[in-house]
Amino acid sequence: MTMSVAHATDARKLDVLLPLWVGIGVYALLLAAGSGLLNDPDTYWQITLGQWMLDHHAVPRTDLYSFTMQGQPWISTQWLAQVAYALSYGIAGWAGPVVLAAASGSLAIALLARFLDQRLTRTATLVILCATLALMAGHMLARPHVLAMPVMVAWVAGLVDAMDRKGAPSFWLLSLMVLWANMHGGFVLGLALIGPIALDAIWHAPKDRQARVFVRWALFGIAALAASCITPYGWEALLASRRILSLGAALAVIGEWRPADFGHAGPLEISVLAAFAFVLWRGITLPPMRIVLVLGFVYMALGHVRNAEVLALLAPLVLAKPLGEQIGRNPERDASASPNRLLLAGIALCLVVGTVAVASLRHYTPSERSAPIAAVDALKKLNVSRVLNDYDFGGYLIWRGVPTFIDGRTELFGEKLMVDHNDASGLMKPDNLFRLLKDYRIDATFMRTESAATKLLDRIDGWEKVYSDDLATIHVRKSDATFKVNE
Structure with a gap:
């Protein structure tokens, strides 16, 4: 009997490590893909610009590299990620950006796995994570958006958690917005999501608390907007994102900005159709604002294939709680089942040693x-x-x-x-x-x-x-x- 209880306790401790195992598995997979993460010509100029910033201790404000636009106003809202890639390249050559991108992508998946595992069954969590990885695969490249992925997941997870609790988010989340605004222009999406998520949380809050929740969300939204301006460019970063979205017909000539093509069956098309079939089969229902959010993510992915990762990483966060209530979820965990620090330290050490070994043996080169x-x-x-x-x-x-x-x-x-x-x-x-x-x-x-x-x-x-x-x-x-x- 005692041995049986001990085995059960050990199993629970291993169970709570699921997000970690998932993250390690994805990390190993991305390291194995290796040079595939360098299959984008933009990686070259991202690193070059990052090195320029390191050399000059400044951020660019005019074009430095073309003769057609030489001296024209231009800013880089991705400056922090570019510096990170330049530093990693300086330390380890092409293995540096590969390891950095692989670590960031796997961390985003691990954070999503942790959120889902607290609200869904183990099987449902793993199925969703497989679909997420398939949708992200085509845009998993050593570029700034990958470094911003874990920040995006953590930010939206914090907002959705507040929505699930029918309350307001922690103001500690604002540090994530500052980081995101300095890494990638996608931070504008993070700001845009505050409104609909806040409406859902306020609407479902108890009547006697709605006014208080509204005030806290309003203050949080204002503070988030201010936090997004804590960059070397201030509020200019918001305007730069608008310029990208206003490129109109130019976006159609760039592969990653083209709309989805249902003329062939790719990961995005299969995932959308499979999700639609599952909803019809199980009769899944969602609150109105969550429907709006999910449809918004689907629209973004269908409009520009590069947004498949937004659908893959953010839609599960919004769907997790209502899905768990309708198809089942894992039983509540015992807090004593948390893994000990020695085990985590051992895993971390193995990851570092394994990374150094793989990076030294593999020859990573761009396409x-x-x-x-x-x-x-x-x-x-x-x-x-x-x-x-x-x-x-x-x-x-x-x-x-x-x-x-x-x-x-x-x-x-x-x-x-x-x-x-x-x-x-x-x-x-x-x-x-x-x-x-x-x-x-x-x-x-x-x-x-x-x-x-x-x-x-x-x-x-x-x-x-x-x-x-x-x-x-x-x-x-x-x-x-x-x-x-x-x-």
């Missing part, structure tokens, strides 16, 4: 598709200063110190230039290509070899192909260059 090394070597020998480059090469050109025509800082270049460049490189409007070559006095082009613009320049008088490989091709303008399509 060659975004790093035309040989082509840039050839380009720099030409000593040209005004180069029309492919959008995906912008990050690497910044890394190599070549001024760009365009790059991943979409809010800097604006809707018109982004669309014109896309139409030119794909020859949707061939005249656009020659107009850009002429208006910007382009000395050379640096485009993907398979692009339509490259193939056209191969056949145009006055543009000489001086370098080409499987990835990139360079054309140099001669004195008799043509700036229109020959009739």
Whole structure:
């Protein structure tokens, strides 16, 4: 009997470690994916800018890297994450950003697992976490949004917990808003969620407490807005986020900003349909404001595929309590079942040793598709200063110190230039290509070899192909260059 009780106690102690085991499993999976986290050209300029800030002990206020927008006002709302990536790269090379992004992504999943495990059954928690990981996989990259993920989860979890309690959130959450506002422009979503969550909490609070809850939420909202301005840029960070959302047609030319495509069955499409089927099967009902929140997350994900992670991480937080009430939840835990500190210290030590071992054995490198090394070597020998480059090469050109025509800082270049460049490189409007070559006095082009613009320049008088490989091709303008399509 005594042995049986001891085994049960040990099992409960292991059970409460579920979020930790989940986090470790995701961390190991992301480290195994390794270089896949570097498959984005923006990582190059993020690290370059972070190193510039470290060197100059300042944040940028004008464009530093393009010749088309040189000196134009521009701020980086992601400055803290960029500095973190630069520091990690300086310490461990490419393994640094990989480990940093993997640790941050796995921490976000672990925080979500902890929240769900307190409100749902173990099976439901694991199913939701698997769907979450599938939805996040496509945007799990060594970029600032990944470092902001755990902050986003912790912030929204704190708001939803207050909603579940029919009360107001702790003002200690404001420190998360300060951190989020300095790491990624997505903090605006965190501010926007205060309103609907507060309405739900106030509406369901006991009548005699509604006025008090309303006042506390109002004060919290004002304080959160003020906290979001505690950045090197103050309230300008809010305006920068608005500029991104106002890019209009330019967003459609960037893969991660495109709408979901139900013409094929990807993780997002399957997850949305599976959730819809489950609701119909089990007859799940939600309070009105939670319906609004979930529909908002779904709309964001369908509108821009990059927001699949918002749906994956935040919708479960909103759904957890009502789902637990309707499909069941884990029994209340005994506080004595908490794991001891020695065990946690041992796990932490194993993680550190394992990370060092894996990072030293694995050779992490970014995708060659975004790093035309040989082509840039050839380009720099030409000593040209005004180069029309492919959008995906912008990050690497910044890394190599070549001024760009365009790059991943979409809010800097604006809707018109982004669309014109896309139409030119794909020859949707061939005249656009020659107009850009002429208006910007382009000395050379640096485009993907398979692009339509490259193939056209191969056949145009006055543009000489001086370098080409499987990835990139360079054309140099001669004195008799043509700036229109020959009739």
